Amino acid sequence: xxxxxxxxxxxxxxxxxxxxxxxxxxxxxxxxxxxxxxxxxxxxxxxxxxxxxxxxxxxxxxxxxxxxxxxxxxxxxxxxxxxxxxxxxxxxxxxxxxxxxxxxxxxxxxxxxxxxxxxxxxxxxxxxxxxxxxxxxxxxxxxxxxxxxxxxxxxxxxxxxxxxxxxxxxxxxxxxxxxxxxx
Amino acid sequence: xxxxxxxxxxxxxxxxxxxxxxxxxxxxxxxxxxxxxxxxxxxxxxxxxxxxxxxxxxxxxxxxxxxxxxxxxxxxxxxxxxxxxxxxxxxxxxx
Numbered sequence: 001x002x003x004x005x006x007x008x009x010x011x012x013x014x015x016x017x018x019x020x021x022x023x024x025x026x027x028x029x030x031x032x033x034x035x036x037x038x039x040x041x042x043x044x045x046x047x048x049x050x051x052x053x054x055x056x057x058x059x060x061x062x063x064x065x066x067x068x069x070x071x072x073x074x075x076x077x078x079x080x081x082x083x084x085x086x087x088x089x090x091x092x093x094x095x096x097x098x099x100x101x102x103x104x105x106x107x108x109x110x111x112x113x114x115x116x117x118x119x120x121x122x123x124x125x126x127x128x129x130x131x132x133x134x135x136x137x138x139x140x141x142x143x144x145x146x147x148x149x150x151x152x153x154x155x156x157x158x159x160x161x162x163x164x165x166x167x168x169x170x171x172x173x174x175x176x177x178x179x180x181x182x183x
Numbered sequence: 184x185x186x187x188x189x190x191x192x193x194x195x196x197x198x199x200x201x202x203x204x205x206x207x208x209x210x211x212x213x214x215x216x217x218x219x220x221x222x223x224x225x226x227x228x229x230x231x232x233x234x235x236x237x238x239x240x241x242x243x244x245x246x247x248x249x250x251x252x253x254x255x256x257x258x259x260x261x262x263x264x265x266x267x268x269x270x271x272x273x274x275x276x277x278x
Binding site for chain 1: 226228233243267270271273274
């Protein structure tokens with residue numbers, strides 16, 4: 001569930017830091033690099049509020065020859081002057097492929113990756129159910145139309161044009177041979 | 184619409200009655216309501232891939248707001264979100 005954040009003091013701001021880490025790191029290296037990141041923020045007066053790990057994710061395009069990576073999202077309360085220093089320090093981190101440090105907008109809600117994925121799945125299911133219902137209704141209408149069509153064709157009176165009583169040629173010869181007809 | 188009993192009811196489209204999209208329930212382009220305003224969205228998250236995907240086309244370019252119905256305020260937010268998502272490798276720059 002999304003959670004609203006507590007209001008900050010005048011001297012601090014809340015920043016969102018998104019970091020893309022390499023997948024080639026071992027567990028030990030990963031914990032070390034995460035500790036280094038924490039230290040980097042704490043040295044500059046940062047206070048961690050939230051953390052979310054996305055896990056193994058495929059990238060839309062290769063970044064530094066990596067086709068996979070793991071995203072980490074942090075929420076930090078920082079003094080405003082520290083953001084620039086942290087941004088430049090993150091560039092020097094070897095394990096970090098890309099990073100994004102932004103000031104959070106108004107009405108920001110922190111949603112974890114798991115929650116968002118669950119909501120997406122639910123939405124997908126809902127759309128699929130709606131489509132199925134529409135398909136069933138269309139099929140029902142088609143069956144009803146075919147049934148009515150069959151009834152109408154049965155009730156139609158037999159006409160010579162449809163080959164009901166004799167062929168058209170016979171009827172024509174009858175009409176032409178009529179003595180009362182003056183052509 | 185008239186249809187003879189023996190034939191399947193075929194729709195005859197004139198230039199005026201021609202459907203604008205495959206989905207006839209949608210209003211015509213240029214007159215569509217903003218989906219973000221409907222939700223009351225105050226900001227658009229660059230991490231929200233399912234939402235961003237809806238507003239990008241096959242080549243991962245942002246769709247025109249004439250077709251999506253997004254208002255100017257939200258289109259600007261969407262642009263920022265898509266640019267951030269592209270930078271982080273969530274969305275491609277170009278397929």
